[in-house]
Each structure stands twice: as structure tokens, then as C-alpha cells.
Amino acid sequence: MSLYHEAAGILDAASKESGSLKSLVFGKKTWKSDQKTLFALTSEAAKWSAVLSEVVEKSGILKTEKQLTPTLALVLSHDLLLSKRGVALPQKHGLNLTISRSKARLTSELTKARIRRGFATIDGLRQAINNPETSAQGESGDQKPIVRHPRWIRVNAIKSSLEKQLQTTFSDYVQVESLSKLSGGQTKSIYLDPHIPNLVAIVQNTDIMRSKAYRTGELILQDKASCFPAYLLDPRPDEGLVIDACAAPGNKTTHVAAILSERASNEDGDSLGVIACEKNPARSQTLEKMVKIAGGDSIISIKAKQDFTKLDPESAISGEVTALLLDPSCSGSGIVGRDESTVDVHLPSASASESSQQSKKRKRSNPAKIKPETIEDSSQEDPTLEEQPMPAEEDGVKLQARLSALSSFQLRIIEHAMSFPAAKRITYSTCSVHPEENEHVVMKALASSIAAERGWRIMRRDQQVDGMRRWHIRGWKAACELGQNILDDANICDDAETIADACIRCDKLSEDGTMGFFVAGFVRDAAQNGDHVNQRKKPEEKIDHDGDDAEEWAGFDD
Numbered sequence: 001m002s003l004y005h006e007a008a009g010i011l012d013a014a015s016k017e018s019g020s021l022k023s024l025v026f027g028k029k030t031w032k033s034d035q036k037t038l039f040a041l042t043s044e045a046a047k048w049s050a051v052l053s054e055v056v057e058k059s060g061i062l063k064t065e066k067q068l069t070p071t072l073a074l075v076l077s078h079d080l081l082l083s084k085r086g087v088a089l090p091q092k093h094g095l096n097l098t099i100s101r102s103k104a105r106l107t108s109e110l111t112k113a114r115i116r117r118g119f120a121t122i123d124g125l126r127q128a129i130n131n132p133e134t135s136a137q138g139e140s141g142d143q144k145p146i147v148r149h150p151r152w153i154r155v156n157a158i159k160s161s162l163e164k165q166l167q168t169t170f171s172d173y174v175q176v177e178s179l180s181k182l183s184g185g186q187t188k189s190i191y192l193d194p195h196i197p198n199l200v201a202i203v204q205n206t207d208i209m210r211s212k213a214y215r216t217g218e219l220i221l222q223d224k225a226s227c228f229p230a231y232l233l234d235p236r237p238d239e240g241l242v243i244d245a246c247a248a249p250g251n252k253t254t255h256v257a258a259i260l261s262e263r264a265s266n267e268d269g270d271s272l273g274v275i276a277c278e279k280n281p282a283r284s285q286t287l288e289k290m291v292k293i294a295g296g297d298s299i300i301s302i303k304a305k306q307d308f309t310k311l312d313p314e315s316a317i318s319g320e321v322t323a324l325l326l327d328p329s330c331s332g333s334g335i336v337g338r339d340e341s342t343v344d345v346h347l348p349s350a351s352a353s354e355s356s357q358q359s360k361k362r363k364r365s366n367p368a369k370i371k372p373e374t375i376e377d378s379s380q381e382d383p384t385l386e387e388q389p390m391p392a393e394e395d396g397v398k399l400q401a402r403l404s405a406l407s408s409f410q411l412r413i414i415e416h417a418m419s420f421p422a423a424k425r426i427t428y429s430t431c432s433v434h435p436e437e438n439e440h441v442v443m444k445a446l447a448s449s450i451a452a453e454r455g456w457r458i459m460r461r462d463q464q465v466d467g468m469r470r471w472h473i474r475g476w477k478a479a480c481e482l483g484q485n486i487l488d489d490a491n492i493c494d495d496a497e498t499i500a501d502a503c504i505r506c507d508k509l510s511e512d513g514t515m516g517f518f519v520a521g522f523v524r525d526a527a528q529n530g531d532h533v534n535q536r537k538k539p540e541e542k543i544d545h546d547g548d549d550a551e552e553w554a555g556f557d558d
């Protein structure tokens, strides 16, 4: 079997599962072709597959050359059009003759595809494909981008304001009305997010990291999705204390503090309070640094090396807590660039322009793949080892075991938060795309005995803050239904449809420019709240910062 047949087989397998090429190639020892060559060809062809599938479709060669499968055409056209060495087969080899017969048509379609994307040269397009996060736009600036993953920046309301930043740091930027219109180069542009207050987007570039506003903590680099939890939590300075249970590096902690500080600007700021717990010692130090640079140290009390699940909900200070933000360790499967070897493979279809639709549908049908047994897992093992790489997608058993352990830990965090006597609102979030860590955990939390005992319910869409109510991607209904069936819905007040609609999702690398993310809120009926907690109070336990104010901020990016 030739290199191209083997490569096509690998891409076919990857396209079915959106799987990891590395494990597909290196997980098998019986290839005829050299493994490194196979990996290089398949990963390059996958990277170019969005463009090449269009080229192959529009050239019509799948109709004329019957021996070519869509994937075979993809890998062969990659080498024919883009590889310096050309097709790695003897000139008279049947496959080489077949693909070379169509070289003129394929080249012409590649030129059109490049121009449609706004690139004057093939090198420009190559650069964009190799660095999608730094090339949100074609060179001409007005064409369809390949990947829109902008640089999201939150203006830190503790230290600055959107208005001030637009007049200073972004004074030479032009406002655009959609993410797709963002451009870099000479005419820099900025997009004001319509969902999250104080959030802006620009194209990825390094300039902003050199700006004074960034170095002094007036600007914080934070993905749009990662701003959802603090905003959904809707902290109110006149209510009580807020706990961020799993806080490091501190993007959401400082966001909560910023919302409180903005809302309390006309009141006594000293009475604000956020308690930030972080279990990991090294990450606790990072959290301390971030809080300090963001100017949050008079608002935020850090509980370094503190396991949230060991925090006593019955202590006096816990009795003051009315809102909790839970962003526990998760698989991280939604993080852009986390699993570089996992790629989306776009395959050409003989009847043009069907492929992207099909690949979208394939992704959205994920809920059907949920395995019922994962929802019942009740392992008490603590799997907060988020630095561990996730098993490859196709290593189903290991992946399910890891997700199962993570979801048990995530549920424990929620149940512990639900036990705080005066708590009224909780947000739960992950940067995972897996329903096992998302809708399933929400369903289990709603069905838990502590939820029933304390009257916790889902925060319905109509109860959410404006921007979150308007957000268009909601939870997966099938995942909620499955949860409800398995768990015996006795304790769950709302139906699966309402709960799915209450859950908020962000798709990874979609036109929204976000990472993959999930957030849901829980609320309690007023009657069951500890309404004795109305007085605002700053937490007593404060970490003693070392007072090194002159230290330069290198910045954090979530």
C-alpha cells in the first residue's frame, strides 16, 4: 500500500472522530511507509484540508477520476500543489498520472481559493494556515477569515474604564461592528463585545503586550468565554461575600472583584469581599501576583493552599457568603491549541460544498455519543491533576475513566458550595467540551440531596443577566435528558429542555472567536435563603503581600 493510501486511511479515521493524528500514526507499528513521513503528510494535509477540499470539489476531479476517493484526492493534491518535492511516487505510477492530469484545474482552483480568502500570495495563505491564531484575516482585510480567533481583552474596571482605554491605549483603533471585520496592519480595528461589559477584541498581535496598560494590569487578556462565569454570577456589593473556589491564576477572581468595584464606585469600597481559594501551592503564588497587579488586593482575600472542599461552611465567615464561583479543574478539551495533534479534517465531496455542512452536523450530533454509565459514576478519588494530558480521543476507555473521575470531583465541589448556608447563587464552569463534565454534572448536582435540602434550582435563562440571556449557544438537550432519565428526576424541578436552555456553551474556534466552554448557574428560592446576611463585610483573613509594588507585570493570558 502506498504512502498516499495509508495517509488517506488515517485522515478518514481522524475525520470520523475528529481524532488525534499522532496517536493514529504512532499507535500502530505495521505501516509500510515511514511513520514520520506519514505523520508529516497527514498533519499538513489536515491543516490545509479546509482549502484543499474546496479546491478538489470545485475542480470536479472526483467525478472524472473514479479511482480517487475524497481523502486520496486530498493528500495527493496536497503534495502536487504545495509540497516542494511534489508527489512522492514515480512519474509513471498510476496515482501520480491521475492527479497530475488535473494539475492545471487544481492549480487554478487553489488560486481562486487563496483570493477568496484575501491572500495575495500562496506564502501569505501558508503563513495564515500555519499560525491561525495570529492570522485572523486575509491580507486584503476584507475577505472571509480562515479562523477568527481574536485577542480578547478585558478592561480591568478596578484600575481603568473602557472609555479611558478607548481614548488612550486604543486611540488609533477604528471600531468595527463584527469580529469578521477585525484587521491588523496599518488600520488597526477594535470590536466592543455586545455581551460582556468592558470586553474588547482585536486581532492577535504582540503590540498590546508591550503597552503600559497591559503591564500595569489595566488590561487583562481573557478569552470571552472565560468572562461568562463572573458576569453570570452577577455579584452585588450590598449582598454578602463571594467565594471563588478554584481561583488560580485569577482571571475570574479579578473579574468578580472588578464587577463589585464598578458597582460600588459610589459606596464604601472597603466593605467589598471576595475570598479566593487555591489548593495548589505554586498556583497560589501566581494568584497572589495576579490579584496584586490587577489592583484587587483590597477586595480579594486569598486563601492560598486551601482545598475548597475542606473549607467549613458552618464557620462564621462562611455564613456571610452569598455567591460562589466554581471553575474547577477539568479536561481542558475546549482550550484552543491544547491538543495540537487533534485536528478537524475537512473532506471534499463529489457533489460540491456538502463537506463543511456535514462536518458541522457531525460535531453537533455529539450528544448522541454519550455513554450512560459515566453519569452514575461516584468515585471519590480526587482527580485534580489537570496537568495530566488527556488520553487521545480514540482511547475511549481511558478517556471515559478520566472524565468520570473529573466529573465526580466537579460534582463534589458543587455539592460543597451548595452547603453554604447563606448562598443564593452559584456558577459552575469548565473549559471542556465533554457533556460528562458539563450537562451531566449539572443534572447530578440538581438531583443531589443537598440541592433538595437547600432548595437549589437551575438559574433559568430568563433569570440570567442580559448578555447571558442573549447568548445564542445553549446546553445540549440530549445530554440533559439522558441525565434526567438515569438519575430519576424526582429531585429536579425543571425539565431537560429548560435546563439545557439555562446552560451556556461556547464552541471552540467558531465564528464567535471563543474557546470551547460551558457555564451554568444555580439559584435558591428566597424563602430558603439565609436572609440574615445583608451586611457587607470584608473578609478578615488576608494574605500578607510582600509589598513589592515596583515589580513589573508580565501579564497572564488564560
Ligand SMILES: C[S@@+](CC[C@H](N)C(=O)[O-])C[C@H]1O[C@@H](n2cnc3c(N)ncnc32)[C@H](O)[C@@H]1O
Pocket (backbone or CB within 6 Å): 226, 245, 246, 247, 248, 249, 250, 251, 252, 253, 277, 278, 279, 280, 283, 306, 307, 308, 309, 327, 328, 329, 330, 384, 558
Ligand atoms: C480551571 S483552574 C481555575 C482557573 C481560574 N478560575 C481562572 O479563571 O483564572 C482550576 C484551579 O482549581 C485548583 N483546584 C483544584 N482543586 C481544588 C480544590 N479542591 N480547592 C481549591 N482549588 C482547587 C487548581 O489547582 C487550579 O488552579
